[in-house]
Every structure is written in C-alpha cells, then in structure tokens.
Amino acid sequence: AQSVAQPEDQVNxxxxxxxxxxxTYSVSGNPYLFWYVQYPNRGLQFLLKYITGDNLVKxxxxxxxxxxxxxxxxxxxxxxxxxxxxxxxxxAVRDADSNYQLIWGAGTKLIIKP
Amino acid sequence: SAxxxxxxxxxxxxxxxxxxxxxxxxxxxxxxxxxRQQPGQSLxxxxxxxxxxxxxxxxxxxxxxxxxxxxxxxxxTLTVSNMSPEDSSIYLCSLxxxxxxxYFGPGTRLLVL
Numbered sequence: 242a243q244s245v246a247q248p249e250d251q252v253n254x255x256x257x258x259x260x261x262x263x264x265t266y267s268v269s270g271n272p273y274l275f276w277y278v279q280y281p282n283r284g285l286q287f288l289l290k291y292i293t294g295d296n297l298v299k300x301x302x303x304x305x306x307x308x309x310x311x312x313x314x315x316x317x318x319x320x321x322x323x324x325x326x327x328x329x330x331x332x333a334v335r336d337a338d339s340n341y342q343l344i345w346g347a348g349t350k351l352i353i354k355p
Numbered sequence: 356s357a358x359x360x361x362x363x364x365x366x367x368x369x370x371x372x373x374x375x376x377x378x379x380x381x382x383x384x385x386x387x388x389x390x391r392q393q394p395g396q397s398l399x400x401x402x403x404x405x406x407x408x409x410x411x412x413x414x415x416x417x418x419x420x421x422x423x424x425x426x427x428x429x430x431x432t433l434t435v436s437n438m439s440p441e442d443s444s445i446y447l448c449s450l451x452x453x454x455x456x457x458y459f460g461p462g463t464r465l466l467v468l
Contacts, residue, residue: 284459284461285449335455341388
C-alpha cells in the first residue's frame, strides 16, 4: 500500500542550529515528492518538490530536501533555523495510481526556540 | 503561481444549518480540489471539481453532504450541509498547477456549535 510517514509529531530546535524534518514513503514506481508548510491560521504553502533529476532539491525560505531512493526518504533540512520557521510541515507523495492525488503525511510540528 | 482566495475565512455556525464556501482563482485552471483538515489532523481530499462535469467524491464523502459547484474555470463552491459539530474543520481549496504541484487557498475555519 502507498503511504507517507512522518515519524516525529514534533521537532524542537534551537535558533541558529540545523534542522531536519523526516519523511519516508512507500509508493510503486517513481515517486513525486512534496513538502508543504502551514503557519498558524494560514493555508498550506508549497516549499519544494522532487520529480526527477538532482537528489538535492532547494526550495523556498532556505529549505532543501534530499531524495534518497535506497532509504525511500525525503527529509527536509535547513542549515540554520529561524524562530519564524516554527510551523506545521507536511510531506506528500503523488499517488502512483492517479495523475493528481496526493498521499499526505500526518504532519510534524516544528518549534524553533530562541 | 495563481492567487487563490476563499470566503469566508472563518465562521461559527449552528448545528443543522449549511455553509457555502467560495474559492476564487485569478487565472483559469482545469482541476480544483476541496480538502478537509480536522483539528490536529492531516489533509483529507473531499472531491475533485472539474469545470463542466460533476465533482468526483472520495470514499466517505457524498454529494448530499458536500455539494460542489464549478461554474467556470476560476471559481468553485463547497457547501457543508446539515452541519454537526463533527464538521468543525478547516476547509481548503487547491488547484493543480504546473509540474504536478498543488497550490492551496488560505482555508476556511469552520466551527459548528
């Protein structure tokens, strides 16, 4: 069965430290992978995606993610966290049986402490 | 990317009433989607709305409860009918943009008392 897992409900990081938000997936065929961020009382904002090409993908607000096929992972990273990065982060993968449906992770709450 | 707006941004409704949520896009799009995000949960797709055809509903969602209109390529509405407290959620519209990416509106926060 196709699925996306975000194993951490919450990640706490001190401001200025590097951050990682984990995502693993299980999907048949080549995965299309996405990261979205949801700030309090806001909709979802697209951060970055991997479809093909370079395994290291750069996105908005200084975020990047690394596609690792052997580990079926697509972890979100940032070298130096800001307090303003505190938000809810969702990983998603396109359903291989659909040309548009996304399978969503449960979300990870990222808290950056000053 | 397209600019997506939703109305209302939030509402408090009484049990048994209905609320219609509007989604407006500043460019023409073929595929639009409606999602529900229950408190503390991830997103659940309610239906896909293509202009000129009936909406396609996901398992667990029915047209009588969530009627959808898609009168043109820039607009869609979702109605939450005969509401109960379990319908309290954030309702989000999205569109399929280029490169397989979905873009989301700001959401409508619904509280049913």
